[in-house]
Amino acid sequence: MVTFLGARDITGMESNYHSFEDLWIWKEAMQICFEVYDCMKECRDFKLRDQMCDSSVSMPSNIAEGFELNTDRAFIRHLYISKGSGGELRTQMYIAIRQHYVSENRGNQLVNRIKRWAGAMQKFIEARKKSTLRNPT
Secondary structure (H helix, E strand, O other): OOEEOOOEEHHHHHHOOOOHHHOHHHHHHHHHHHHHHHHHOOOOOHHHHHHHHHHHHHHHHHHHHHHHOOOHHHHHHHHHHHHHHHHHHHHHHHHHHHOOOOOHHHHHHHHHHHHHHHHHHHHHHHHHHHHHHHOOO
16 A cells, blocks of 8 residues: 555555545645646736746646546556646746745745645556556557
């Protein structure tokens, strides 16, 4: 049994979801997205703000899209895309912190939240791949 983020069991997550809305990784990505929108709403650097909002929207959106395609291969591919968007968002957050668009404290808290989410994503992807190897579709 693999655990992460305080008692989240990937094996249990693997077998106990019926829609993408049931997934902790999707729920957490949604919360990160909302937080990005909230902390960037006053930012006058529209290019960076829009890129950050796009990256944050891409995180839960790709989880949902991959899930709805109903193949393990597509789901795993979209999980990786979602995880990549998280890396993109972290980079953009470092820029926003450096430019003083976001306070260092709030920005670093969000960066750390994204890192925890990315770790959970990687573990979920690994569990999904193992499940796919055991039960190919």
